[in-house]
Amino acid sequence: MTSKDPLLVVRAYHDRWTAKDFGAAIGLLAPDLAVEVPINAYPTRDSFGEALARFGTTVKTTDMISELRADDEVMLLYDMDTEQLGRVRVAEHFTVKSGQIIRIRQIHDTWPMRAAGMGQD
Amino acid sequence: MTSKDPLLVVRAYHDRWTAKDFGAAIGLLAPDLAVEVPINAYPTRDSFGEALARFGTTVKTTDMISELRADDEVMLLYDMDTEQLGRVRVAEHFTVKSGQIIRIRQIHDTWPMRAAGMGQD
Numbered sequence: 192m193t194s195k196d197p198l199l200v201v202r203a204y205h206d207r208w209t210a211k212d213f214g215a216a217i218g219l220l221a222p223d224l225a226v227e228v229p230i231n232a233y234p235t236r237d238s239f240g241e242a243l244a245r246f247g248t249t250v251k252t253t254d255m256i257s258e259l260r261a262d263d264e265v266m267l268l269y270d271m272d273t274e275q276l277g278r279v280r281v282a283e284h285f286t287v288k289s290g291q292i293i294r295i296r297q298i299h300d301t302w303p304m305r306a307a308g309m310g311q312d
Numbered sequence: 313m314t315s316k317d318p319l320l321v322v323r324a325y326h327d328r329w330t331a332k333d334f335g336a337a338i339g340l341l342a343p344d345l346a347v348e349v350p351i352n353a354y355p356t357r358d359s360f361g362e363a364l365a366r367f368g369t370t371v372k373t374t375d376m377i378s379e380l381r382a383d384d385e386v387m388l389l390y391d392m393d394t395e396q397l398g399r400v401r402v403a404e405h406f407t408v409k410s411g412q413i414i415r416i417r418q419i420h421d422t423w424p425m426r427a428a429g430m431g432q433d
Contacts, residue, residue, distance in 0.1 A: 229401065229421045230421075256405075256417075257382075257385055257387065257405055258382070259380035259381065259382045259385060259386075259387050260380065260382065261378075261379075261380045261381065264378055264380060265380075266378065266380050266387050266389065266403070268387065268403070268405055268417070268419070280350065280417075280419055281419070282387070282389070282403030282405070282419040284377075284378055284389055284403070296377075296389070296401075298389070298401055298402070298403040298419045298420060298421075299419060299421070300350045300351075300419075300420070300421055300422045300423075301421045301422075301423050302421075302422050302423055302426060305423060
């Protein structure tokens with residue numbers, strides 16, 4: 192996967208983690224990845240990758256609603272069905288540079304996670 | 313404001329409600345507006361408009377992070393500072409038809425609202 196088109200990079204990332212190929216997904220993240228999420232904190236690519244593999248394993252299906260792109264930014268909007276949390280809607284904003292994802296912002300309700308005791312903050 | 317460019321329609325909507333000109337903002341919403349939000353429910357344009365005016369009054373500032381558009385879809389990502397809830401990050405996805413917003417999807421954490429007793433579900 193050598194494409195540098197931001198939308199294709201993000202689609203590949205999404206397709207790989209939802210297919211449980213977490214190693215390939217994490218390979219599309221820059222070493223100095225910045226992560227902004229509404230619950231917990233992932234200061235490094237490795238810590239985010241571990242969480243992605245742990246949580247991603249519990250995701251049964253995802254339904255893409257929208258994919259939008261402008262310049263080096265991409266936003267995905269999708270619903271995911273999970274084993275523990277039921278259906279969760281996620282907006283995920285990516286910044287891509289030279290074929291790698293350098294920033295991920297996730298926006299979602301944290302209520303299901305807090306109710307399940309999954310939040311650390 | 314007669315533009316039918318989806319991004320300009322959505323920017324106008326956002327600019328007007330954040331300027332507390334709720335009547336002008338609601339005027340950009342189609343009569344059969346569909347609303348998908350993570351807490352509470354607004355089955356009609358009027359019910360959504362009332363909530364917009366009520367909640368919008370408590371919003372002190374908004375900081376736009378990203379605006380993305382493709383065809384008739386627009387997504388805004390912004391942080392807002394509110395009187396009651398502090399800082400809240402919002403992803404807002406719009407579908408625009410003939411210069412009017414026909415669908416709004418909001419994605420945000422509901423935890424601050426629930427903690428403040430603002431949720432009805």
